[in-house]
Amino acid sequence: MTAKIFIDGEHGTTGLQIRTRMADRRDVELLSIPEAERRNAAMREDLLNSADIAILCLPDDASREAVSMLSGNNKVRIIDTSTAHRVAPDWAYGFAEMDKAQGEKIRSARYVANPGCYPTGAIGLIRPLRAAGILPDGYPVSVNAVSGYTGGGKQMIAQMEDASREDAISANNFLYGLTLKHKHVPEMKIHGLLDRAPLFSPSVGRFPQGMIVQVPLFLEDLSDGTTIESIHQALVAHYTGQDIVTVVPLEESAQAARIDAEELAGKDTMKLFVFGTPGGAHVNLVALLDNLGKGASGAAVQNMDLMLSA
């Protein structure tokens, strides 16, 4: 049977990329709203209630509103790409590789919260080390990252691409989230299995898609006997048996002179690196992904496929 999918927010950045990924598929029927009617609440409510799976690509408040439009409907399943439900207990967190049981949770879930782009990298690096007992309680985790500017949606794309705008951004690389209260911190803490909130410092570069997330660690403050090799081995063990998240071999990382934030632009996979010198005092964990691939639209399609396979 063909599944009916409605992308609420299909004309926005994340929605458009989901639509593109599904363009040639015969197993799904896309219900669509004309661009001019994208904020027509009655039409949206009708389409939302006609879908088998509704994918919400809206700001947080509009996502909550869409969920309330479905409150009397016990059939429609939801994938929400916003931040609104990522730490809600009755929503499955849509990061299948974070844990061996997560894929099955997503497959059978009615409500799936798609992860944030930065948390996908951060949790992808941190959670396996917490689960393996390498990253001890109380460790002060820092997460530093750079995103392509499409991460800021239609508004930031316009600010970066149209110099004639009053609010145009001229910087090629800027830090933001300077109050250290970014909306992604709670999901990093909870799904990263951390007991302390991480210190998260994001930035944006003048490139459309791509992302680097870094988690630097002091080896002497990790569990006794931890080495660059044992960290790498824990990540390799965690990610065996799937092909979305790759752990780059230590020998290959050791040869790398630089990491290009755009390397995975247009791809739905993620690469993890462990940098440092054997016998040294520090390691730098790095995740490389496309903010709109595994960081958003690619993950949403992956989650939809899991749900359709139930």
Ligand SMILES: NC(=O)C1=CN([C@@H]2O[C@H](COP(=O)(O)OP(=O)(O)OC[C@H]3O[C@@H](n4cnc5c(N)ncnc54)[C@H](OP(=O)(O)O)[C@@H]3O)[C@@H](O)[C@H]2O)C=CC1
């Ligand atoms: N861009 C990215 O890399 C990522 C984005 N996300 C999340 O995905 C969601 C969508 O973000 P993104 O695609 O970047 O944002 P965009 O601003 O590019 O797109 C949002 C879309 O939603 C529409 N919209 C806004 N408010 C309403 C409303 N009340 N009713 C109906 N439609 C509405 C907008 O219409 P209009 O043009 O009229 O404003 C626009 O078409 C957000 O929650 C974001 O945080 C998650 C991970 C990564």
Ligand SMILES: CC(=O)N[C@@H](CCC(=O)OP(=O)(O)O)C(=O)O
């Ligand atoms: C560059 C940029 O502005 N990025 C966005 C995050 C993009 C993302 O992951 O979206 P969610 O809001 O759905 O979590 C930000 O920092 O708010």
